[in-house]
Structure formats: C-alpha cells, structure tokens
Amino acid sequence: MRNRATPAKGTTGHTQRGQCAKRLSILEAAADVFCRQGFAGASIDEIAAEACVSRQTIYNHYREKETLFVAVVDDVINRANAMLFSVLSSFPERADNLEGDLTAFSFRLSKNCVCNHDGKFLRKLVQTEGEHYPHLFESFRQQGPGKLTNALSALLARLSQSGALVIDDFDVAARQFVALGNADLQLLTLFGATPTDEQLESAARNAVRTFLRAYGRPALTEPPQLTVIGV
Known part of the structure; x- marks a missing residue:
C-alpha cells in the first residue's frame, strides 16, 4: 500500500506542470503590464487579473514586484539570446559573395x-x-548587447583572417557594424513603428556598403581604374 504521505508520481508531475504554467502566465502578464504602465505604474493586482491568478x-x-520585474527581464533576455545565437550561426564564413x-x-x-517583439520590449523598458x-x-x-558585440567581434576576426576584411580593432568594428545596421531604423523604432521587410533590407544594404568601405579589402571595394586611351 502506498504511503499516504508520499504523493503519487503522476500527481507530482501534474503539480509541477501546473506550477510552471502559472509561472509562465504570470511572466507573460507582467511583461504586458510593465510595458504599458512602467515599473512604478504597474500593480500586482492588475498583473494577477491578466494572469488569471490570485x-x-x-x-x-x-x-x-521588484523580484517579478527582474524575472520578466531575465526571461525576455533568455529568449532574445537564444534567437541571437541562432542568427549569429548564419554569419558568412567565406568572402565569395561578401x-x-x-x-x-x-x-x-x-x-x-x-x-x-522581445527586442522592442527590452528597448522600451x-x-x-x-x-x-x-x-x-x-x-x-x-547579458544583453554585450553578448552580441563580443560574439560578432570573434566572427569578424575569423573573416578577417581569411583576408576578406582589414580590421585593426575587432570590438570597435563589431560595435560599428551593429550601429550602422540600426542607423536607418532608429527613428522608426523610437516611435514604436515596425519596419517593413523592404525598409529592413534597405537599411542592411546601406549599412554593409558603408562597413565594407571602411573595412573591406581594397580589391573588393575599390572600383577598377579606367585607362584612358589616346591621351
């Protein structure tokens, strides 16, 4: 006969899943409320109502409330970093079509x-x-922007070693690459707009062309010299 003081394995698993679901519901509701009301304006009662918990x-x-706010920021950062490293894994390794x-x-x-969504949320907060x-x-x-520039610095160093780029300071180059990518988007995102794919592509193209003018191997960026015949 099972000891009544020991919960059944299935009951324990169900309870743990329930607790995880509650935590997730609280974090999602808190993120929405903090984003709308700010830290000072947000109330636990409003978060509880949105999360459907007491x-x-x-x-x-x-x-x-402060502990909850920090947990929300950590949760969003973890998701953002997972997406970031997925994107970083697609960084070009060769200069065939740099x-x-x-x-x-x-x-x-x-x-x-x-x-x-996560990027806009963190920026607004x-x-x-x-x-x-x-x-x-x-x-x-x-854990935020520093992870991006550190990882990008290492990727640029690898690309530079192949001779595709000429970079003296990889950390500076990484920060400039990110800054150039954001240059055409800052005004849009500042007022809460979501850029279209066309706007994102145009911003990326402008950023990379400027970056390569600064760091690209001369043979890849300088136009060919024209020879004037008969002069």
Whole structure:
C-alpha cells in the first residue's frame, strides 16, 4: 500500500506542470503590464487579473514586484539570446559573395533580434525605466548587447583572417557594424513603428556598403581604374 504521505508520481508531475504554467502566465502578464504602465505604474493586482491568478499566488512565486520585474527581464533576455545565437550561426564564413551575405545577415539580425517583439520590449523598458531603476537592468547590461558585440567581434576576426576584411580593432568594428545596421531604423523604432521587410533590407544594404568601405579589402571595394586611351 502506498504511503499516504508520499504523493503519487503522476500527481507530482501534474503539480509541477501546473506550477510552471502559472509561472509562465504570470511572466507573460507582467511583461504586458510593465510595458504599458512602467515599473512604478504597474500593480500586482492588475498583473494577477491578466494572469488569471490570485495576488497571493504572485507573491508566493516572486515575493515582491521588484523580484517579478527582474524575472520578466531575465526571461525576455533568455529568449532574445537564444534567437541571437541562432542568427549569429548564419554569419558568412567565406568572402565569395561578401556584400550579399553580410547584407542578408544584417537583415536577419535586425528582423529577428532588434525589431522583433522581445527586442522592442527590452528597448522600451530600458528607455522608460533604465534611468530611474538602473539596478533592475543589471542582467540586461551583463547579458544583453554585450553578448552580441563580443560574439560578432570573434566572427569578424575569423573573416578577417581569411583576408576578406582589414580590421585593426575587432570590438570597435563589431560595435560599428551593429550601429550602422540600426542607423536607418532608429527613428522608426523610437516611435514604436515596425519596419517593413523592404525598409529592413534597405537599411542592411546601406549599412554593409558603408562597413565594407571602411573595412573591406581594397580589391573588393575599390572600383577598377579606367585607362584612358589616346591621351
């Protein structure tokens, strides 16, 4: 006979799944409320209502609003980083079609990492709350944009070793690549607009052409010299 003090294995699994579902529901609801109301304006009661849980359930999981906010930021960063490294895995390894391949990479980076839902969410929170509550974004500072530039720096170094690029400082080049990719999109994203694929492609093309003028091997970027005959 089973000891009544020991829950059945199936019951334990069901309880754990239920707890995970509640946590996910709370995080999703909290993200929506924090994005709309900001940290100071968000209330646990509103989050509980959107998550369809009780106020006490939220406190049981996260103790206080600040803990919940940090958990939301961490959750979004984890998803964003998973997408980021998926995109980074498509970085070109050869220079056969360098401009085209880098343009396609820059397009994917903007579409899937900068202008997607998680990217817009993090940007909005940092812009509206970062100055007032900098300690809440410590994980973002450690795991956010720095991961992109560090990884991109290593990829540019590998490409440079093949002779396709001429780069003295890979960290600077990585930051400039990202900045150029965002240059044509900043005004659009600043006011909450979502760029079209055509706008993303145009921004990526402009960014890569400028980047290659600065770092491309001369033979790849300089126009051929014309010989004037009969002069």
